[in-house]
Amino acid sequence: AGVRLARALARADDDERQAFLRDTLAGLSTPQKTFSPKYFYDGAGSALFEAICETPEYYPTRTETGLLHTIAPALAAAIPDDAVLLELGSGASDKTRLLLDAKPSLAAYVPVDISPDALQGAAERLRSAYPSLAIVPVVADFTQGIDVPDALAGKPVVAFFPGSTIGNFEPHEAVDLMRAVRRRLGAGARFIVGADQVKPVDVLLAAYDDAEGVTAAFNRNVLVRINRELGADFDVGAFEHRAVWNAAKSRIEMHLESSVAQTVTVAGQRFAFEAGETIHTENSHKFTPESFQALAERAGWAIEAQWISDTPAFGVFLLKA
Numbered sequence: 006a007g008v009r010l011a012r013a014l015a016r017a018d019d020d021e022r023q024a025f026l027r028d029t030l031a032g033l034s035t036p037q038k039t040f041s042p043k044y045f046y047d048g049a050g051s052a053l054f055e056a057i058c059e060t061p062e063y064y065p066t067r068t069e070t071g072l073l074h075t076i077a078p079a080l081a082a083a084i085p086d087d088a089v090l091l092e093l094g095s096g097a098s099d100k101t102r103l104l105l106d107a108k109p110s111l112a113a114y115v116p117v118d119i120s121p122d123a124l125q126g127a128a129e130r131l132r133s134a135y136p137s138l139a140i141v142p143v144v145a146d147f148t149q150g151i152d153v154p155d156a157l158a159g160k161p162v163v164a165f166f167p168g169s170t171i172g173n174f175e176p177h178e179a180v181d182l183m184r185a186v187r188r189r190l191g192a193g194a195r196f197i198v199g200a201d202q203v204k205p206v207d208v209l210l211a212a213y214d215d216a217e218g219v220t221a222a223f224n225r226n227v228l229v230r231i232n233r234e235l236g237a238d239f240d241v242g243a244f245e246h247r248a249v250w251n252a253a254k255s256r257i258e259m260h261l262e263s264s265v266a267q268t269v270t271v272a273g274q275r276f277a278f279e280a281g282e283t284i285h286t287e288n289s290h291k292f293t294p295e296s297f298q299a300l301a302e303r304a305g306w307a308i309e310a311q312w313i314s315d316t317p318a319f320g321v322f323l324l325k326a
């Protein structure tokens with residue numbers, strides 16, 4: 006059985022690498038070169054994201070944590086006693102503790118994350134902090150479907166999607182994802198979503214271009230990962246981190262800008278860059294209460310409650326199917 010499991014894991018690894026390679030080659034073949042932000046999160050990328058959250062400029066994490074602390078009793082009151090809490094993109098699961106503390110009667114916690122390293126570390130820490138809670142980690146790309154482990158079938162599920170990760174999707178993808186969650190969880194389900202709010206552009210730009218350069222390192226790390234996992238030869242130092250505000254689309258965009266004319270080889274294919282040409286690596290949409298409500302409603306959710314923090318504004322929305 007051990008050999009079979011090892012083979013299955015190797016196959017899954019291989020499938021994942023194939024998808025990563027396919028997406029990377031396709032992304033480098035369009036006029037605006039683009040990568041999906043989901044590939045930021047290898048072990049090093051997940052650690053760099055945690056470091057971003059500690060920078061003075063990146064306000065979303067500490068603002069949302071403060072807000073969740075205040076509203077945890079209201080959220081706990083909306084969650085059924087024996088519910089399974091399913092978190093999408095759980096990372097270090099730090100904010101989850103606020104809900105676990107406020108709702109000790111939960112049947113189980115299911116963290117879903119694309120990074121096995123981040124997931125394993127978080128599960129170990131939570132198991133020692135909450136010894137009587139069932140913790141069932143799932144390594145998965147939640148954009149490809151949401152699986153609740155069989156053992157938990159029949160329990161009410163409350164989904165938790167903090168951090169404004171919803172903002173990393175194009176609006177139509179965000180609607181598709183929220184609709185998929187609603188269909189998966191069924192009638193009466195609840196969905197708790199964190200959504201960062203529009204604010205002065207200087208505050209936004211600083212949050213995505215911190216003085217210490219942690220966000221720049223996070224952005225460039227995707228090139229390091231592509232070199233290592235896909236046998237590419239990106240000259241990582243020849244790409245500059247750029248954060249720009251796209252007012253028409255109400256989003257911060259991150260790019261990697263080629264500082265010189267150069268050619269890069271990925272899996273034997275050559276890609277030419279002009280000096281100043283960019284790879285668009287991430288969108289981070291910023292919402293108003295109304296724009297987020299409209300998105301949730303398009304996906305078939307009703308707004309049960311919403312809380313917006315004091316400046317810098319961050320929103321937590323409680324949705325009901």
Ligand code: AVI
Pocket residue numbers: 057065168169170171172173212213220287288289
């Ligand atoms: C995970 N996600 C919500 C972060 C964001 O703010 O869009 C990722 C990030 N990118 C740069 N800094 C943080």
